[in-house]
Amino acid sequence: MKFWSRYFIPTLKESPSDAEIASHRLLIRAGLVRKLGGGLYTYLPLGHRVMQKISRICREEMERAGAIELSMPHIHPAELWADGPRWGPVREIMFRADSAGDGKRGPREPEFVLGPTHEEVITPLIKSEITSYRDLPKSFFQIGTKFRNEIRPRYGLMRAREFVMMDAYSFDADDEGAVRSYLAMKGAYEAFFKRIGTQAISVEADTGVMGGSFSHEFMVPADVGDNDLYYNEESGYAANREKARSALVPEGLADTAPLGALEEFPTPGIVTIAALEAPPYGVPADGQFKTLVMMGDGRPFAVVLRGCDELEEAKLGSLGFNLVRPATPEEIEPVMGAKPGSLGTVRGTIRDLPKLAGIFADHAIRLVGNGTTGANRDGFHIRNVNVARDLEVTKFGDFRRVKAGEPDPLGGRPLMVKRGIEVGHIFKLGTKYSERIDAGYTDDKKERHLFIMGCYGIGISRTLQAVIEQSHDADGIIWPWAIAPFQVLVCLLDPQDTEATLIAARLAAAAGRGGADVLVDDRAERPGVKFKDADLIGIPLRITVGGRGIKEGVVELKWRGAKESLKIALNESEATVEAVVREKA
RNA sequence: CGGGGUGUAGCUUAGCCUGGUAGAGCGCCUGGUUUGGGACCAGGAGGUCGCAGGUUCGAAUCCUGUCGCCCCGACCA
Numbered sequence: 001m002k003f004w005s006r007y008f009i010p011t012l013k014e015s016p017s018d019a020e021i022a023s024h025r026l027l028i029r030a031g032l033v034r035k036l037g038g039g040l041y042t043y044l045p046l047g048h049r050v051m052q053k054i055s056r057i058c059r060e061e062m063e064r065a066g067a068i069e070l071s072m073p074h075i076h077p078a079e080l081w082a083d084g085p086r087w088g089p090v091r092e093i094m095f096r097a098d099s100a101g102d103g104k105r106g107p108r109e110p111e112f113v114l115g116p117t118h119e120e121v122i123t124p125l126i127k128s129e130i131t132s133y134r135d136l137p138k139s140f141f142q143i144g145t146k147f148r149n150e151i152r153p154r155y156g157l158m159r160a161r162e163f164v165m166m167d168a169y170s171f172d173a174d175d176e177g178a179v180r181s182y183l184a185m186k187g188a189y190e191a192f193f194k195r196i197g198t199q200a201i202s203v204e205a206d207t208g209v210m211g212g213s214f215s216h217e218f219m220v221p222a223d224v225g226d227n228d229l230y231y232n233e234e235s236g237y238a239a240n241r242e243k244a245r246s247a248l249v250p251e252g253l254a255d256t257a258p259l260g261a262l263e264e265f266p267t268p269g270i271v272t273i274a275a276l277e278a279p280p281y282g283v284p285a286d287g288q289f290k291t292l293v294m295m296g297d298g299r300p301f302a303v304v305l306r307g308c309d310e311l312e313e314a315k316l317g318s319l320g321f322n323l324v325r326p327a328t329p330e331e332i333e334p335v336m337g338a339k340p341g342s343l344g345t346v347r348g349t350i351r352d353l354p355k356l357a358g359i360f361a362d363h364a365i366r367l368v369g370n371g372t373t374g375a376n377r378d379g380f381h382i383r384n385v386n387v388a389r390d391l392e393v394t395k396f397g398d399f400r401r402v403k404a405g406e407p408d409p410l411g412g413r414p415l416m417v418k419r420g421i422e423v424g425h426i427f428k429l430g431t432k433y434s435e436r437i438d439a440g441y442t443d444d445k446k447e448r449h450l451f452i453m454g455c456y457g458i459g460i461s462r463t464l465q466a467v468i469e470q471s472h473d474a475d476g477i478i479w480p481w482a483i484a485p486f487q488v489l490v491c492l493l494d495p496q497d498t499e500a501t502l503i504a505a506r507l508a509a510a511a512g513r514g515g516a517d518v519l520v521d522d523r524a525e526r527p528g529v530k531f532k533d534a535d536l537i538g539i540p541l542r543i544t545v546g547g548r549g550i551k552e553g554v555v556e557l558k559w560r561g562a563k564e565s566l567k568i569a570l571n572e573s574e575a576t577v578e579a580v581v582r583e584k585a
Numbered sequence: 586c587g588g589g590g591u592g593u594a595g596c597u598u599a600g601c602c603u604g605g606u607a608g609a610g611c612g613c614c615u616g617g618u619u620u621g622g623g624a625c626c627a628g629g630a631g632g633u634c635g636c637a638g639g640u641u642c643g644a645a646u647c648c649u650g651u652c653g654c655c656c657c658g659a660c661c662a
Contacts, residue, residue: 013611013623014597018655038654093660117662151586151660158662165662217662226661313659425662459662493621528622535622548621556621 001508002486004521005495008045011533021224023469024156026477030537032464032485039153039161046537047464049485049517051164054460055143057195057482058166065188067139067168072121074145078110080120090116093148095161114147119433119455122169126451127439133173136441136451137181141168143460155224157465158421164461170454173441178452182428185456189218189424192458197480198467200423203229206242206314215427218458219420220466229420230402235411242314245398246406246415249363260370260384262346268379271341273307276372276381284308289365289373289385291343293332296321299357300335304345304391306364309400318397319360337376344373345392346382358394361387366396421466422459429453477538478560481584487516488581489539491530493546495522503570504545507555510574511543514581535560540584543577 008031015025018035027033032047043051059069075097081090096110115121122140130138143166153161170181186202193200198220205217217240219229230246231238239245270276273290276283288307293300296319303311316324329339336343337351345359365371370384385391404417434440434451442448464483471478481487488511492504501522508518519539521530527546534542544556544565555573557580558565568576 012596016596017591017598020656035654146662148661152656152658154656159660163662167662422662457662462662526620526622526624528620528624531622533623544621546621 001512001518001520004519005523007519009533009537010044011536019156021155021158021469022472023224023465024158026468026472026536027156027465030477033157035156039150039159041157041160041162046485050464050479050483051460053483053485054196054463055164055166058192058458058460059143061188061192061195062141062166062168064191065139065184067141067170067185067188069142070140071142071144072115072118072125074115074147075112076115076121078113081113082109093150095147095149116146116148117457118142118167119169119429119453123433123439123451123453124437126169126171127434127437130171130451131441133441133443137170137172137177139168139170139181139185139454141166141456155465157461158224160461163459166458166460168456170456171451172454173443173449173452175452178428178430178454182426182454185426185454186216189426189456189458193218193424196463196467196483198423198463198470201229201231201238201420203231203420204239204243205425206240206317213428213430215425217422218424218426220423220463220470221418222421222466222469223419224469225419225421227420227422229418230404230408230415231418232408232411232413232415235408235413237408237410237415240420241401242312244402244415245409246402247409247412248406249366258370259386259389262382262384262390264375264377264380264382266379267342267381270379270381271339276307283372283383287368287371289344289368289371289391291345291374293327293336293340293343294324295327295331296324296357300327300331300355301357302336302343302345302359303399304359304361304365304393305400306362306368309362309364311399312401315397315399316360319358338374338378342374342376342378342380344376344382344385346373346375346385346390347392349376349382350392351376353392359392360399361391361393361396362399363396364400365391421462421469423463423466424456424458426456427454429455472538473561475532476536479538479540481540484538484540485517486519486539487511487584488518488541488543488577489534489537490518490520491534491542491544491546492520492522493527493530493544495524497547500545500547500550503550503555503573504543506574507543507545507577510578511541511581514578515585516541516581541581 010031012029015029019025019028031044033041033043035041094116095114097112097114098110145162146165147162150159150161153159168185172178172181200218200220202216202218205215228241229238230244273285273288276288277285285308286306290305290307292303292311294303305311333339335352335355366387369386372381372383373385375382402415405414407413408415430452431450433453440448440450468477471480490504490508492500494500504520508520511518538560540560542558549555553570554567555570556565556567
């Protein structure tokens with residue numbers, strides 16, 4: 001039990017100007033955190049308590065799923081990362097952790113870095129400690145601070161430079177085992193989010209820089225999220241934007257339109273899809289072919305889409321390039337023969353076809369019959385273009401960004417879209433890390449195999465903020481019971497009054513017996529201030545003890561989300577409070 | 586890193602265009618009156634106007650540079 005007057009909850013009437021979104025403002029106004037610098041936050045007592053509660057629940061669910069807790073260093077020798085597969089992409093977000101030195105030495109390679117994640121630490125560890133199939137499978141986890149020098153920290157704890165994460169790693173002897181471990185973790189995640197009172201959706205996700213064979217993200221739906229979720233509740237399909245597919249194009253669809261004769265025509269100054277749609281041309285966007293030239297590991301390649309579709313760059317990952325970027329006009333013209341705006345892939349029109357590392361076409365272009373595309377000659381397009389007859393294509397694939405309302409790939413029902421905050425991510429890694437350092441075990445036939453790994457993360461501090469984003473109103477936070485910093489707030493309106501103080505103490509004790517963490521607002525403030533603060537910090541159950549109620553012989557119980565309060569007779573109040581709390585806890 | 590914005594008291598900000606005494610609200614301190622949804626009255630403390638240089642008799646204000654922070658984009662738990 002804590003007394004507000006002796007505790008530390010610095011609430012703010014106004015929010016600092018640098019807080020943009022509701023959850024960020026509330027974090028600060030409710031006295032949960034204070035900023036030290038960009039992406040760096042102090043957890044004040046209230047915020048710290050919530051972090052502890054989220055961590056504890058996370059720990060319990062991970063252990064229930066069979067994972068074993070350990071703790072790895074935050075400072076890593078730089079050699080651990082140097083020359084690794086992720087050194088390039090990861091390097092720029094890593095903090096170096098060398099001695100600050102005397103300021104005279106010039107730049108040099110870092111000796112130590114602050115750990116952004118721990119695959120690189122745990123894989124060598126397990127390599128040397130586990131050598132037999134008898135010791136598999138094993139899953140480990142830790143809950144601790146991670147350091148990433150984010151290019152742009154944002155939205156308070158949402159994207160911070162230093163943040164708290166639960167990270168887990170699984171080691172299995174074979175693929176079936178690895179899938180079991182993966183599913184166990186997925187189950188633990190689902191249980192975790194359910195217990196903390198948060199709706200989190202798991203969606204198919206891209207593996208990105210992490211690599212691996214498949215993965216799911218756990219998303220908390222929120223308008224301020226930085227990823228789009230495409231889903232249909234009936235069919236159960238859910239994927240993020242990078243991964244989302246649709247059943248727009250029937251399998252094996254061939255050219256259908258009556259084939260017209262190819263015809264080049266002048267289009268002076270026309271370099272956009274929209275301009276070709278307008279009079280006098282009037283070619284609808286879905287009747288155009290859009291040709292994009294990208295650079296993959298330094299080699300140009302082309303991507304062909306319908307004019308009405310957008311490229312989803314993440315989907316180019318399947319092409320096997322390490323680094324992909326749009327090509328510059330200077331890189332494009334010598335290869336294609338024209339500047340962007342007049343590009344196309346009609347056979348025979350590409351100036352230097354052998355230079356291209358490939359022409360990759362989205363399946364959806366099959367829907368275009370007698371279409372129009374660039375002639376690879378500035379100021380000219382070609383009409384009556386048909387895919388099978390006319391287009392140069394190395395390979396078809398799924399490269400377009402899905403749109404809301406398209407049929408989902410499982411049941412053909414319309415896809416819905418929501419914004420979401422990524423709070424967890426699980427990866428089936430396969431052997432990507434174990435192979436690099438030859439980490440494996442010996443089986444019962446004395447044969448050596450690589451560990452099949454998985455890795456898993458939950459952003460604990462991000463989850464804290466995502467919960468607020470999902471659960472608040474105009475007055476403040478509405479904490480789910482399980483992670484509220486205190487579950488019960490005894491609001492003592494007349495701390496000078498001995499009788500009221502005594503009643504408040506008894507009720508606080510009763511709530512404590514029921515299993516709640518109790519905060520007593522014993523400050524010498526006016527009732528209005530106390531009520532506003534109570535709503536702001538979002539304690540689920542408020543018990544009001546005041547002179548007015550005592551005269552009537554009642555105290556009031558009010559749930560944070562509810563409109564009305566309940567009056568309870570004084571002589572039954574202790575038993576009632578204890579019972580109510582026990583039921584929740 | 587590219588684009589945009591912004592720095593004035595603990596917080597929110599006015600003043601800047603058109604140079605001349607730095608102002609308000611909230612919060613804080615003292616006294617009084619109040620006391621069930623952010624009270625009122627009186628008094629008070631608190632500001633190197635982000636930093637450095639320049640122009641000027643004179644700079645919060647104009648110019649140059651620099652740093653911090655915020656927003657949009659790429660990246661991530």
